[in-house]
Amino acid sequence: MSSSTTAAASRCPVAHAGHSAPNGCPVSARAAEFDPFQDAYMEDPAEFVRWAREQEPVFYAPKLGYWVVTRYQTIKDIFRDPITFSPSIVLERISPTSDEALQVLKQYGYAMNRTLVNEDEPVHMARRRVLMAPFTPEHLAEHEPMVRELVRKAVDRFVNDGRADLVDQLLWEVPFTVALHFLGVDAEDREKMRRFSIAHTVNAFGRPSPEEQVSVAHTVGQFWQFAGEVLEKMRRTPDGPGWMRYSIRQQKLYPDVITDSYLHSMMMAIIVAAHETTAFASANAIKLLLQHPTAWRDLCEDPTLISPAVEECLRYSGSVASWRRRATRDVVLDGVSIPAESKLLLVVASANHDGDHFVDPDLFDIRRENSAEHLTFGFGAHQCLGKNIGRMEMQIMIEELSRRLPHMRLAPQRFEYVHNVSFRGPQHLWVEWDPARNPERRDPSVLGSRHPVRIGAPVARDMVRPLVVRAVEAVAEGIVRLRLASPDGRSLPRWSPGAHIDIECGETGLSRQYSLCGDAARADEWVVAVQREAASRGGSAWIHEHVRPGRVLRVRGPRNHFRLDESAARLLFIAGGIGITPIMAMADRAKALGIDYEIHYSVRSRAAAAFEQELREAHGGRLHLYVSQEGRRNDLSRLLAVPDERTRIYACGPERMLGELERLAARWPEEALHVEHFSGGARRLDPSQERPFEVELRNSGLRLQVPADKTLLEVLRASNVDVQSDCEEGLCGSCEVGVLEGEVDHRDSVLGRAEREAHQRMMACCSRARCTRLVLDL
Template sequence: MAIQTPASTKGSCPFSGAAPANAGQGGCPVSDPEAMARAFDAFEGPYQLDPAEALRWSRDQLPVFYSPKLGYWVVTRYDDIKAVFRDNILFSPRNVLEKITPATPEAMEILKSYDYAMNRTMVNEDEPAHMERRRALLDHFLPENLEQQQDMVRRLTRAKMDEFIDAGRVDLVEAMLYEVPLLVALHFLGVPEDEIATLKTFSVAHSVNTWGKPSDEKQIEVAHDVGRFWQYAGEVIEKMRAQPEGTGWMHHTIRMNEKIPEVVTDSYVHSMMMAIIVAAHETTSLASANMFKTLLSHRGAWDDICADPSLIPNAVEECLRYAGSIVAWRRQATAPTELNGVALPEGAKLLIVQASGNQDERHFEDGDTFDIYRDNAVDHLTFGYGAHQCMGKNIGRMEMRIFLEEMTRRLPHLRLAEQEFTYMPNTSFRGPDALWVEWDPALNPERESPEVKDVTRHFPVGAPSRQTIARKARVVEVRQEAEGILGLTLEDAHGRPLPKWSAGAHVELCVGDFDRKYSLCGAPDTGTYQVAILREEQGRGGSRHIHETIRAGDEIKLRGPSNLFRLDEGASHYVLVAGGIGITPILAMADRLKALGKPYELHYAGRSKRTMAFLDRVAADHGAALTLYADDEGRFMDLPGLVEALPEGGQIYSCGPQGLLTALEDLTADAPEGTYHFEHFSTANSGLDPEKEQAFEAELTDSGMVLQVPADTTLLDAILAAGIDVACDCREGLCGSCEVAVTEGEIDHRDMVLTRAERSANRRMMSCVSRAKNGGRIKLSL
């Protein structure tokens, strides 16, 4: 059975034609989440068409729910999914390879006849066995050891493209995207490459057997294929044992089996051989097909990559976020617990839907929009997170980048052919069975310029550099918002709508040699952006440069939007406090609260009214909630009074000078956690001075590594060099994106993100600036 879907289901109700009777007006949006939970079917209907869109109702209304049809608790929000991945003791991976559809007695007998004994592998084993094995087998997957694989991947890709470059029409899956990842996987593993067709049959059978819902009749056929796959894996192992000097990861695993058999056991070697042949290529093949389908459905993104190949690494991450091949994974609770307020019993089985978390707007601005310029796309959960994060993630990234670079360079005029897409129904993996593309061979660039074929662009293995991610924007209007404050309206340079954003969001403007962050303060859905920039004579020169050089019509670059000052919309009352240019994010929050009908008050202070931006708009839109304070008029905020008058359940949001923020932090020190929220827009951090720093050790408990952090290296850079993905933005301790969890050790906190109470608790640190105190050893949950 195959699921058919049109090229895109975004923007339309996923329940059209299949909405339950108790759905909302017109069938969408859903008005009864409990009914939707009861009706949820992971094998049919909306989830198979578009899992992220199908679970929007859950993200918004019931982020953890029980599915009686599946027998699993379904988890759909980003933070909840990450929390489950982070705690692999409470949420065991033991059920990852468990058949989601129980085998029939007939199928079990068939598997037994093949001596099938699939047991623990890297993905489904508990601690301490998992980490012991992972440490023993990790080296081949480190970025520096993968670099040597790039030439092989490019050679295979070019050879396949040479076969169809003049055809004008091809199924890209059959022509390249299935076989090349399989060949790469076999080469990496050191497995013979002589039975590709057989392996494809085996791979499909293993996926259907584990994550699909085959009929009783189909189970018999699948059981035979799985049994033969098991026997084939055993035969390959014996051949490899006879080649003690063989290269590749499986040869290394076999040698570790001989060296430390109590860690890398015989049964483990056999199970891993079978599992990794599938894992090492199937997910990359599906992800690559999804990538080309997505990019060719968003022609502007494809054209931008053709014009600027430096966008490729982040485009790959955004494709993995928006349409990754791994839709959902599984865990099992080892004790009674609670997740997002929902009580889970011991033994509860969880389906954690990464595809849903990857489009959660609580983490990703405008999350259901595809945007290759998204500067936190690397935060996606497609590779998992924590101790069990996919070891092969950088192989997959490397292959997808090379596929995309070769195709956009040699076939920039490629387009999707008319077709209906079909998918193999299952809970966890997604990619089209076929991907028909077409082009005019007469327009192939290499016909005019043969050297095009041989151009090579190298992308370092690992997560993309944020410095390569910036969209072109045009300055529409330049105006004076107040004395010393410049207002800009920006539009996309290609005439496309700029992404939507939420209150508290900011963008980073790249003007000349300066990259500077500014809060957004216009309407969030107009397709243009508004920022206000204070000229700081004593600053580092960025604001002065913008004031002196920017003119209407200029083209600049920008990153974002990103939101690290997010508004909690569930409070009982809001006190918004702005000092000077700090009005920019606060004004956006006031606009949002007014639109929601929430009770709020706005307190806005400045040196004088002539230096205070947006006074007319603030008065017109928020006059009933507004109190103004101008120093030169002798009006000053009564901060103790504001805090004392805050009703129960109320929250304070503030942006402005350091003195204002510190005073409010002092006054709210005894308030309930989450009462006070603030954002800095400057830092005194001037970077590392190796002469004054001390080296230290950081143990990554989830990854089983101990990192040496020299005096001239940040903790963040040491973590990234070890192949561990950590998001980063400002690298100044301002934004909070590089936060890591601390389990042991004293921290020298140097950030402008954590509150005083959070620093004292010593459970979090910003890896870009903070360090171990006095050169001590720290432990991190990474």
């Protein structure tokens, strides 16, 4: 180690001998210098810790006195275990408070206690269950008209000016007013409240100088007294509107759960939490969209993209840089030993750019399939209660601006931030535009249009990508290959073998899934092959009859629930007819990795053997072609006669073939067979034939009842639990949730035999419980 590293290590709280971290010590030179209280961290925390995410995912930062955690799965695992990783330090001051500042706080009677964000179990979930009803989508929908009116009036005030600071004139004012309305607090002096919020953030998450601490203490003390005064006023009118009055009424029913001290602390904390993160998130989002003009243009032209765009903005540049936790026992994180009572800084902004979870994480893609899996809202029992009201506000503000000022652009400026470890967003956001080009001057009807708000995570069907058909080529009898590209020549997101896309066929929105079968390394095009089915339900027939070069198709994805196990010693690929499409990319990948593999491809006739020549050129003797009209059929029983624990089987083709494979593979290891279906098997919900069941959400601490006339997906959404979906037919795999306990009545066409028998995953849109209770990994 260098001398500077040695000096830093001398302040490290753990023994270094035999440590598995780089250099045998949890403090490397870069770790020793880590300091989040600077512009570079506030501007882009994910980039600031890229070195750690890639090389030292967990390190000790002596300047901060915290262990810093940077990778997605590790942070998510910490969130899901609030017993081992206590949230008790979330509001703890980063810097020790001076005696003078403490005396100032004492003068005001400051006694901030536990709130929903920093209390331990079992008290936390007891309070959360009692207080969460107003945050459900059903109740939040009641606030939408008020939010729209606030946004419209705010934009009215500057729409003809040609220049505005969106933070001052829209993005702070609207969330603040909505927060007060939601809480039931009368509007007070706005500038005073803004000063209170900033002081609270600096006090809990910043590093003020001793002189600044005294000034901040006075403001925080005034805020504490103000919160108490508001609370007492509400107690005199407990039947009035707002969440805080709801909490006061709940206190009468649950006095041991909702205490006086708790209500006072929550009043102060929630005034900040209810608007500050939304204001910052909105500023970050609009800044980001305007820095990516193509994304902004796409969103302006297609408002269905607003909900997915909000989610990608929260992932790419969210308002929460980090959360904090305390280890209650000795643990090991990413190979690093962490002693009990250690403080952890979980850099969620870094987790949201982790390439092990998000494909091409530094690409800003408003159609990203899994953007809603970001950790900006946290995860599990302490996930942000107000996430959906924040999403609603962001969607409405972006919609109003995109509809009325689509020509808006960022003005030249230097972005400034309040330095702290947790919350980030520019203090000002200057934009410019030419008022003469305002659409409403030419068409006043612009003012009256509205796009439906999505309360909750976006649905996959809204993540539409327009792609132009570059070529249509006949590759076999009744089979055409489509080459698809961005209309403007932009690169397309990367995909992995086994991935498919959804193509909307015709004007009805009918959607069909097609495997990607081109070169996965090419970013300029996606390739699919479509066979015209004799009993087409409208998808394949429409493509064959109407799709020509130059046509623009609406495409979603890519999505992959047929992933290749690249650690396998041997791969056996089995395809029937058009099922060769996902197998092609898998075989190419196996060849590139040097894995032993064979391809067994069955077709009805030589004329129907799509890609035969390409496959022979690429794979030579590893390709085995079976043409039934020529008397050669694949003997599956012979092929699978001897189980081999080293081999993984990947198959796609007719349902009869897949059923036979599942029967024959019953003697093989459970994880051996993987199949891809492209026909739905889920039956419609018939309440007269169903039975209700209970689900426990292990990470969220909720117990929910799924009645006979509701799907699990519907119940989860109604309870403010994020689950994405698309087809809702058990075919696409979007709504998959993890199962920890219980047996599942699988009704999807996604999971293979081994996956079904394991009862570790289920599709929330269609599958149900075989038992009376399931425990889910949510």
